[in-house]
């Protein structure tokens with residue numbers, strides 16, 4: 001019997017495990033009923049470069065892809081991928097601990113060790129799995145995880161999977177973190193989890209103070225640098241490098257899906273026993289390893305990022321220009337000054353946000369629409385992420401699009 | 413602090429969050445009766461933690477559905 005006849009029979013969906021999604025479905029239908037193109041079903045028909053694509057038939061500037069360093073079309077990176085594809089085939093068809101470790105996986109881990117100047121590197125199939133795996137494996141029942149309330153879903157899921165006691169503190173609040181750390185019962189294991197850049201508002205964590213306090217209180221520290229790798233810090237190692245506390249971080253988690261420009265995740269560490277993770281970390285063991293072409297592109301990209309200081313400087317310029325331009329147009333932004341390559345534009349509500357998102361798309365601009373509950377304080381955000389390959393003129397073009405769309409929707 | 417004292421302290425703390433002035437009994441639920449959303453829960457929990465110098469972990473929060481269960485839990489935690 002299907003749901004429809006259930007209702008007709010007065011059975012009101014009884015037993016349908018999908019009923020719990022009814023509110024979400026109603027919210028989505030509401031947006032679509034207002035005539036807006038579905039923000040969650042955009043198709044890129046053609047990708048022309050790291051900054052341009054044909055979306056829903058339109059030539060579009062990409063300003064919401066986290067492709068910070070524009071490595072996706074780098075000729076050396078593409079060449080490395082093609083070569084590995086030809087020589088090693090399309091996939092490994094196996095776990096890293098069985099038949100899924102190729103020369104390329106080792107080379108990729110070597111590149112990471114060099115990039116971060118750390119003793120150990122472990123590559124996962126995604127960044128999500130890196131957080132899930134490392135967190136759930138090192139912090140188990142009876143251990144305490146002190147984490148920022150705005151942590152990424154993969155961090156929360158890692159806490160839940162390991163059954164540790166998760167204790168959240170107010171976003172970026174040093175004092176709130178310290179108080180909670182000091183209240184952990186005597187003798188319990190402690191892990192503090194922070195992010196370098198928080199991807200919703202593009203704000204940076206006060207890592208210098210937070211990591212110092214965590215260490216003073218005997219906690220291990222894990223920092224997710226997904227949104228800073230390749231860009232922030234002298235060598236692009238992230239906010240922990242810029243803050244001068246990278247040596248006090250026990251674990252750094254990262255992803256290949258942003259600056260590196262492909263897919264995959266990793267953890268680097270100087271912990272002397274780190275290698276045991278390869279045997280006990282289930283999201284590492286019980287899944288197939290990345291294809292040879294992916295690890296070859298990642299390794300090549302990571303090595304190029306080591307020498308990316310010119311690109312880093314240009315990306316900062318882009319971020320500053322966009323931030324200043326949007327601010328002077330009268331938009332409300334997530335941070336007072338540009339702190340990263342993410343500029344979040346705060347929308348009055350979801351309805352207006354979806355209208356603005358669509359108006360921008362029609363202008364030929366793609367940004368990222370973020371809505372509750374994934375956002376802090378239930379905000380609706382248009383998240384812009386800049387790329388080192390955006391030209392100065394493109395940033396000006398983008399500002400013109402924001403001005404027209406903002407006025408058309410009555411947001412400015 | 414005994415249960416009655418904890419109860420009276422939490423009553424004071426909850427007042428600014430209890431916008432509609434819902435009458436509090438041990439059976440009052442946070443989500444349905446007080447209509448707390450996840451942000452309100454976060455702020456309210458932080459206040460309780462700081463007032464009593466305790467931590468209420470996510471696992472514990474998941475179990476505390478009513479006002480009475482909260483008073484019980486805090487009484488035990490601040491012991």
Ligand SMILES: Cc1ncc(COP(=O)(O)O)c(C=O)c1O
Pocket residue numbers: 126127128129131152154195199224226227255256257263264265
């Ligand atoms: C902070 C943070 N951590 C982890 C991830 C997961 O990365 P991946 O896309 O490689 O799964 C993301 C991105 O989605 C992220 O923003």
